[in-house]
Amino acid sequence: MIEVRNLWKNYGDKVVLEGINARVEEGEFITLVGASGCGKSTFLKMLLGTETPSRGQLLMDGQAIKAEPDRDRGIVFQQYSVFPHMTVLDNVIAAEGFKQPGFTGLLWGKKRREARKKAQVLLEKVGLSASAQLYPHQLSGGMRQRLAIAQALLGKPRILLLDEPFGALDPGIRKDMHELVLDLWRTEKLTVFMVTHDLEEGFYLGTRLWVFDKLRQDPQAPDAYGAGITYDLPVGQPDPKELETIEENLKGSTHD
Amino acid sequence: MKRLLNQQPSTAGRMLLSSLPFLVLLLIYLVASDLRLEANPSDKLLPSFTQMGEAIQRMAFEPNRRTGEYLFWVDTFSSLQRLLLGVLIAASFGLLIGLLTGALPLVGASFSPVLTVISLIPPLALLPVLFIVFGLGEVAKVALIAIGITPFIARDMQKRTLEIPREQLIKAQTLGGNTSQVLIRVLLPQLTPRLLDAVRLSLGTGWLFLIAAEAIASTEGLGYRIFLVRRYMSMDVILPYVAWITFLAFLLDWLLVSVNRKLFPWHGHGGGA
Incomplete structure (x- = not known):
């Protein structure tokens, strides 16, 4: 479904990613880990279409992936993923509205009633129906991310991109969110890319783990070489020893 | 006694403090106006409140x-x-x-x-x-x-x-x-x-x-x-x-x-x- 061919990304002289090759099939759940600044978020942005590769190709179904966000790719950011000026219910209804062509994206009459009903069902499913009339700032961080995920799935994306979605949440709430994501991934048959700081999260969730790290280092010119995928593991049955090795390797890497 | 930095006025105190400057300004005006009008009843610079009231009565x-x-x-x-x-x-x-x-x-x-x-x-x-x-x-x-x-x-x-x-x-x-x-x-x-x-x-x-x-x-x-x-x-x-x-x-x-x-x-x- 997704194919990456010798992908490079650099900003001026600073090389962020180099020589990335990979294939991803429909339905895989890939977690991307690595030290901060290693380019995993940049890779996600290229999948999203807000960044473009400097060299090489990023293909989706054999075609270059579109260089602007569209309905093929849903996204949940760490924050600011929901519309703060709409209630929870309106956030979901608005997502329905954006699917329509037209100038305003507002829904009227029958369409609005249908969207409303659909939204209520969805909110029930993600456990937000009691908060339907609240504004996002009145929700807890976990609830907000629940809403963001529900909203992202409404567009029926083929790929769901998660950019450190649980980075700001408490560990207990994280557990709940993991359940939610795994559940949705199974029932909606999505392809998921998730960037995370937390290696264990990467091991626990998903079917495949990518570790981003620099393959070569030049201490005189730290920006001369970019990161590649140093580990590409299936993680259905996590091996604790492997986790330890990777953790140590990551700690050992000196770049920011 | 708390440091000045940490002293907060009470609700009543806050009202008193915020109205104080207004009262002081009013008082200064009244005294100045009285003094000038006493010296010269046809003085125009600082009219009394009665004069202003009359003017507004006339205008409004x-x-x-x-x-x-x-x-x-x-x-x-x-x-x-x-x-x-x-x-x-x-x-x-x-x-x-x-x-x-x-x-x-x-x-x-x-x-x-x-x-x-x-x-x-x-x-x-x-x-x-x-x-x-x-x-x-x-x-x-x-x-x-x-x-x-x-x-x-x-x-x-x-x-x-x-x-x-x-x-x-x-x-x-x-x-x-x-x-x-x-x-x-x-x-x-x-x-x-x-x-x-x-x-x-x-x-x-x-x-x-x-x-x-x-x-x-x-x-x-x-x-x-x-x-x-x-x-x-x-x-x-x-x-x-x-x-x-x-x-x-x-x-x-x-x-x-x-x-x-x-x-x-x-x-x-x-x-x-």
Whole structure:
């Protein structure tokens, strides 16, 4: 479904990613880990279409992936993923509205009633129906991310991109969110890319783990070489020893 | 005894403290006015409150002998009309320009520099031009207010548009939103309370331009009246008028704050993560 061919990304002289090759099939759940600044978020942005590769190709179904966000790719950011000026219910209804062509994206009459009903069902499913009339700032961080995920799935994306979605949440709430994501991934048959700081999260969730790290280092010119995928593991049955090795390797890497 | 840094007034104390400066100013005025009037009963500089009351009685509640109008209210009405019309025009254009230059990089690239240059033109220097182009009627005065504050509102709106997290725009696009839908559903509603804030900040400037325009060419209006009666040193009219203008400015500001709080309960919560 997704194919990456010798992908490079650099900003001026600073090389962020180099020589990335990979294939991803429909339905895989890939977690991307690595030290901060290693380019995993940049890779996600290229999948999203807000960044473009400097060299090489990023293909989706054999075609270059579109260089602007569209309905093929849903996204949940760490924050600011929901519309703060709409209630929870309106956030979901608005997502329905954006699917329509037209100038305003507002829904009227029958369409609005249908969207409303659909939204209520969805909110029930993600456990937000009691908060339907609240504004996002009145929700807890976990609830907000629940809403963001529900909203992202409404567009029926083929790929769901998660950019450190649980980075700001408490560990207990994280557990709940993991359940939610795994559940949705199974029932909606999505392809998921998730960037995370937390290696264990990467091991626990998903079917495949990518570790981003620099393959070569030049201490005189730290920006001369970019990161590649140093580990590409299936993680259905996590091996604790492997986790330890990777953790140590990551700690050992000196770049920011 | 706590450090001064940490001492908080109680509720009653706060009221007392905040009214104290007003009382002191009032007292100083009363004493100064009394002293001057005692020395010279026909002194015009610091009229007593009775004299001011009489002047207002004459202006507001008795028809003018020549025109039969209640001047105070005629002045208030026409001044407010000019101000609000000018501000309304400025707010509409400012919002439109700010939204488009902020949201669409192509529009921003073409208009941001010219907007910056225009905003540096002192509007009062344009007043003669406006009088020449629009004549001495209402249009020139409204135009001065509109031209005076549009650049400020437009630039503020542009900045506020750019402040809205990109994540929201990207999210809307991944849900299928097109350009106009994102502008109308995501940006515009979030700009509205910010527009009211910008209008609040520009009202002071609006009054300035209003009074300046009225002082130069007008037949009624609060600013016109003040400059007219200055010829007779009628401080008994000028001071109440100034107080009235201050009160109107306060009222407008308070109204805008209340509207913002009522209509946009989500505003001011840091974009709501």
